[in-house]
Structures are given as structure tokens and as C-alpha cells.
Amino acid sequence: MIIGLDVGGTHTDVVLLGDEGVVAEIKVPTDAADLFQTVLTGLEAITAGIDPALISRAVLSTTLTTNAIIQDKLPPVGMIVASGPGVDPEFFRIGEHYHALSGAIDHRGREIDPLDGAEIKKIAKRFKKKGIRHVGVVCKFSVRNPHHELQIGEILSPYVDKVFMGHQCSGNLNFPRRIATSYLNASVYPIHKKFFEAVKRSLEKKGLAIPIHILKADGGTMSFEASIDFPAQTILSGPAASVMGAIAFAPVEEESIVLDIGGTTTDMAVLINRVPVLEPLGIHLGGYKTLLRSLKTLSIGVGGDSHVRLEGGRLQIGPERLGPAMAHGGPVPTPTDALIVLGLLQRGDPAKAAKGFEALAGPLGMSVAAAAQHVFDETCRKILDAVGEMLAQINSQPVYTVHELYEGRAIQPEIMLVIGGPAPVFAKRLEALSSYRVGVVPRWKVANAIGAALARTTCEVTLFADTEQGIVAAPEENYRERAGRDFSQEDALETAFMLLRQKALRAGSNVDDLATEVVENLRFNMVRGFYTSGRNIRIKVQVKPGLINEYDTVAGILATED
């Protein structure tokens, strides 16, 4: 059996899944000030009376690192960067202990300027003196040649506890994002490590020695052990959990939209043949642009508890949430109150909801019922507009080959899946107001926890070969070998897939769950003078986000039970 746990803003959802479907589901209140206790309570409650030997793993999605970043509660870390020619590295200054060094590598990974060892040693000593124990080291083009980062790391190692090197966090080109990503890894590392070690220890003490896995923003998982070197990958896993929870119910060979209507926000994502669309480079969070793999999601400030009001005679919904719905004792009318007024939802105190709408009905020149209908429809329209905007964004993604530009089909989903909110009520109205076929995700109240439990381990490998220089390398994987003149695109693909398998298994994947695919596969003839001097090959492969194989039976059961 598998446990899925998703820490939300107000409560934490936990499910226990077995061959027979959902064995147990619970909600515990989230204590933002003590997430450790929240997680522990959830895990204890769900395992009460269950033989621990039957539980194969627990997958956790927490807001721990996200909160630390958003609330700017990051401990100080050191940063060392070497940029060489180009944009002034001062523009990427991050934190108080940021040092830009001499030394440069070019776009093909060749050294232009060597490092200055004495300069690095001086900084290392200063870090030690100031008590800086975690350091990010990032060089421009280190994903082509990590040599400088490794050298700096080596010089630093006697002086600090842990070094996070840029080339290890992603194979993508983007020096400023590599700096931000390494910074975040170094910053959240102590928080992340302490938290999960404590969770593990406490569970063990209670006789629950189950492997812990952690959900990432790309909708995949990794083992706690693997997460230690890349703790920032755990940020923003919340939206991913819901999307993964919807996947089992999405059509196999069609595009669909997943809508998670919450109290404060509505989050949306797009699935193509049950595979979520990813951000091209990585997450934006709290002013940081990163290389952290992530689902492409759009979040708008419209939800069940959004503040509904008139401003200059115009109806405004959100983006603030001032409290729960009036029917539940809240201060201002909300879309949830509208549903209660309309009799679409039976909960709370309908009289209080109606009172809120009386104040709106007058100025709108409508009856209370009409005003409620108007608010409900506007809420739906705002959501539909945002869906359109997100699709437009995905479809205007630049491409760089003639083939892609001519053959690239625009994404036009016809199906929408709703989670959260009062999903069935929204689904019906969204369908009436649009041309989408709108469905409800079964068990929508705990779909997020189910998603976390069933998510597959994901990862990505970036490999390049440059036969003029005679190298094939995947620096992120610590791989660099000689490539002969006849090293081909097929050889490169084979090597990349080998590295991908190894990486996935290291991160806790099951051999049966390696759904791999080629993301990028380019080959260039390198011509110098008038002769072909080599091949430049660029490969990117991934284990795509999706559900582990057990999902077939479990999801089948879930789909029919509602």
C-alpha cells in the first residue's frame, strides 16, 4: 500500500491506497507554524491499525521549502560565480555573500581564462570566518564543461559543509537561472534536511520504517535520499499533486485541461495524452527565475472564497480572500455564498449568504437570485478567460526549426476536468458557458493526495557530443567520455537513455515505471573552412511525469466507485 500526503494551506490531505482502491482518507488541519507536527499527525492517523509491513512507501508534498522562500526566511549562504565575457555578473547578485571571480569557459566548453586559486581560497576563508556553511558555485557554460565548478568546489571543501554546483542542478543553458537555482538549493538545504530526517526518525520510533518519497514541481517523485542534493526541487509541489490526481481520469489520446478550484485561487494545467505540459525552463517563485523542472500551471486569484464586491458599479471577484464565505461566518460575500443562495450547495447558513447578496442586488438592479447567478457566471467566465490565456501562451512558445514551425499543431483541448471547490456544481456551469466537455475528477476532495501517492519518479538527462573536440558529455550526470569521429546520433541517444535509466533508479524509480521519451534530438554538421570537421549533437531525454503502473487498477476502481 502507498500513502499520499499533501500539505495544503488550510488542511492536509492524506490517503492510503491499496489494490482495492482508497483504503482510507483523512484530512487534518494544517498548522503552518508546525508543519512537522502536521505531517506526523497525518501519517499516524492514516496508518492507525495498519500493518506497517504492508506499506511500501509514503509520498509527501509539503509547503515547507516554498514557504521558506516566499516568506524570505532563508538562512545566509555563500555564492561564487565565474562568468567571463558577457552580461556583468553583478546583475545576478543574490544574497549578501556573493563573489564574482575571474575565469571563463566558452560556449563549446573550452577554457578561455583560468581560475585564480588564491582568489578562491581567500573567499573560502572568509566564508569560514563568517560561519557560511553552504555555498553555491556557478560558472557560465558549466553545463558544457564543469571543470571550473569542480575546481572551485575542491578548494572550498575544507572550509564549508556542502557545496551546490550549478552543473548538477540542470542541463539547460541559462547562467542567471543556474545561479538562482543553486542559491535556492543551498538555502533550503538545512531546512529540508532537518525536517525530513525528523519525520523519518519519528516514524521509525513508532515502528513505521517506510521509505519516504517527495513530490516535485514537475509532478514526479524522488526518494528522500536523492532529494538531499536537490532540495529546491520540492518547491511548489502542491499544484502538481492535484494535476497528478486528475491524470488517471483524463482521456488517453486527447488534450485536456485540469482545473483546481480552491478557496483563494484556481490553478490550471494542460495534459496532452495524460502527460502534463512542462515549463520550458523552470519555476518562477518569489522573484526567482529558476531551472527547477515544473508543470506549466497558471494560478489566478479567483476561488470559492474570493471577495465579491462592486467597484465603481462594476462587479469585482478576487483576487483577495478576506475569510470564509458569509454562510460560514465570513465577512464578505463570496462565490460560495452565490452557490448557496442559488440552492446549488447545501451548507452553512443560507440566510447569512442571502444577506450578503442583498447588498449587491440593489446596486446591480437585480433580484438576489439573479445577482447570485451573475456572480457565479462571472466567476466561471474569469476562469475560462484564464484557460484561454494559458493555451495562447503555450501555443505561442517559440520554436527553432522549420519543421516544428510548419508541423507544430496548436493545442486545442476539448475536455476539462475539475477538482476542488464544489467541483460538480462548477463543472456543470463551466460546460454550459463554454464549448468544453467538463467532467469532475472522482474523489476530488483528496485527488491531490491520490496524485502524490501515484506519481512516478521523473528525471531528465541532457547530453551533448562534439566530435571535433572528441567528447560526449552529460555534466549533470558527471559523465564525460571520448567520442570518436564516427560517434553518431544513435550512439548519443543510446548513451543518454542509459544515463537516464541509472538516474531514475538512483532517484527511487521502479524498473517497471520508466516511461521515457526524447525531448530534444538535434545534430549539426560542423564545417570549418569548406570541410566537415565534426558533429555537434544535442540530446535531451526524460522520464515523463505520469502515474506508476499500479494506477491502472486503483484508478479503475476510483473511476467507477463515484
Add this chain to the structure above:
Amino acid sequence: MQRAKYKTGLVFFPAFDWAISPAHPEREERLLYTQDQVFEEGLLDIEGIEEFKPDLVPIKDVQRVHFCVPDVWSVMTESHFISAGGAKTIGMAVMDGRVQRGFALVRPPGHHAMRVVQGARGFCNINIEAIMVEYLRQAYGVDRVAIVDTDCHHGDGTQDIYWHDPDTLFISMHQDGRTLYPGTGFSNELGGPNALGTTVNIPLPPHTSEEGFLYVTQHVVKPILEEFKPQLVINSAGQDNHFSDPITNMNFSAQGYAQLTSILQPDIAVLEGGYAIEGALPYVNVGIILAMAGLDYSQVREPNYDPVKIRQTRETSRRIEQIGELTLQNWAQREQRSARSRERRGLDRRTRNIFYDTDNLLESQKEIISICPDCAGALQIDSTADRGRHALCVHIPRKACQACREIGYQWFETAQREAYDAVILQDRTADTYHQRQHGA
């Protein structure tokens, strides 16, 4: 965090699957390292720099500028529709106010493509700047435009298209035609009889370095632009003046290109040539993008840059000053010369041979223009290519007077169809294109 001083749009289309031929300078690999550098520098993440996906140009946009013989399909590949579309996308983004400036980093280039197109010359099939400009004129009512061509080769295609147009100022600075393809672009090439003076050629001696380029930009090009007062300044931003370019002999640098861009302040830049794909293009393009956006580029320099080693001689500086002076003199006399020239009325003729080096084709043209004090004049081109077709092309300019319009229609109606493979009328007053095939 950096924020662009000028909101800048970028179309990046490296056409990674298109080449003229496998070992040709215009091949798949050309913008590969530029992409690496632009991506690694994180330029697309800078607040105020926005990347746009290029649209394809429709045939109508091409036919507004060119006479494609025998037809558009025969002279264009898919990649040309995209590179012209990329320039147009940037032009629209600027005109719509989505950005203040824009740079179309696209390939294949276009500045050697003339009004009549029977094939490819100088790696160009269609003129992507002209297609953009004429679209912007049609769609947004732009009138006065300046195109400053800073490619190392003379922009003979753009010159040809705007030879008779007094509303388009075409300035080309390039390596002296006596020492480089296409062998034209001398100071006495000033434009046709209705547009004398709005073609400005600044041939520069081989081995001109930063000093010379920046001198000409600051002291010759800039004053001319200020006087012409264009609504749009377009830079044909070829990058083959670089000291490491394999097919030219100049000594320009990435720093120099960035500074030139800062002085010129173009609204729109469009990539043209540039074939030092590893040692120059990555750095030059980063420099140009930063300069367009008004951002610091002081640390942009290519690894083997040594300003002392590439510095121009005193003799070169002296020659450049002389060329600059001559250019400014010609400019100062343009109105007087133009008025005198347009008084002559009647028809003016010229014949010439045009070599399509990329396709190894020789075209001969007989050109007739109606000299007119009121408009750019009706234009007729009788084009025969040795391995191509025979076409009669009639162009009625955008702001043609009634008389010239009638002349154009008369040429078209009375042409002996049997004598030509195609008889074509491009009427810019009505934005139409009519083609009559042989016997039709």
C-alpha cells in the same frame, strides 16, 4: 535584477534544419552558438525583453515587393516565409506598441534580393526588410522610412528596391566594392531620377576598425538621419564586418557593433550576413540585443579580442574621413539635384546585367521609369535570365500620381503576351498584383 530601458522584442529563428547546401556558410549550424550564448546569458529572462514566435508571411506580402519569376513557390523555400515573417512579426510588435524596439535574429538573410527575383543571389532569395517595410506601410500607414545597412557587403538588393523611392532613405556602409562581392555601392550611386540623393553609399576601405565604423555612424549616418526625419529607422544588421569573418576583410568587433547600435538607435534591426559563427556571432548578437534594450554591454567581448592588433592605419582613417565628407556633400546637394533631374520629364532608361551567384544565373534587365515631379514614377522592368524566364514587370508606386498610374496600366495592357513567359503588374496604389501567363 536587470530591466530593459527600452522594451525590446526579439524574434529568434535559427532555422536549425535549413541550409543552402551542407558546407555553405548559410547552413544549419550558423546560429547554433549564438543561441547557446543568448540562452546562457539569460537575455530572454530580462524584464522588458520579450521573445515572439514568428508568423509566416503570406504570398501577398512578398508580391507587394517582388516580382517572383516564374512564381513565388519557385524562388522561395519554407524558411524564407519564416525569416520574412520574423521581420514582419517584430515590425508589428513595434507598431502595435507591444515593444519600443525589436530585433529579428532570423535566417536566411535578404538584402541582396532585388525587386525582380529569378533565383538566389548572395545567399538571399527575398528581401525580408523590404517585405516588412511595405507591409508596415500598407497596414499602419507608415510613410518615411530609413534603412541603414551595416552588413559588410553592399545592400544592393535593398538599394534596387528603393532606388526610385524618395520616401525611403537607404544608407549602406560596406567594404569597398572593388574588393568584395557584389562589387557595387560606390559614392556616385545616389538613386534614380525621381529619388536622387535618398540612396547613400559609404564604401569603406578594407581593414576598417571600430574607430572608422563609429566615426561614420556618428558623423555621417546620424546627421543624415536627423535631417531626413524618418518615422522608422531600420538596421540591416549584418555581422560580417567582424575581424574574424571568413569571407570579408574588415576589423570590427562585438563592442563596436554594440556601440554602433547605441548610436544608431534603430527601431528595428534585422540580421543579415555574418559567418564567423563561433568567434563573432555569439558575442556580436549579445552586444546588439543589450544595446537595443539600453542595457550595459561593457563586458561583452569576444575571447580573442585585441583592439590594438585590429586597429586601422592612419591612412585608412584619412580615407574614411574623405569618403564621409564626399557623402555629406552629396547629401547636401540632393534636393537641388533631384529637382533638376525631375524637371526633365519623359522616360528614363537603363540596362544592366545581374548575376545570381548563389544560383549561377545571369539576368539582363531593361528598365524604364517615368520621370515625374509628383510621384516615384511608373517603373517597367523587362527581365530575361539565361537559364530562366522572360518577364515584363510593371510597378506602380505607392503614392503614384494619376498620370503615372495610367502609364503603368497602359504598359501592362499593351504588352505583347506572346513575347513573355509572364507579364506582371504590381499596383501599390490598390495593393494588387496581377500576373498573366504566356498566352493567357
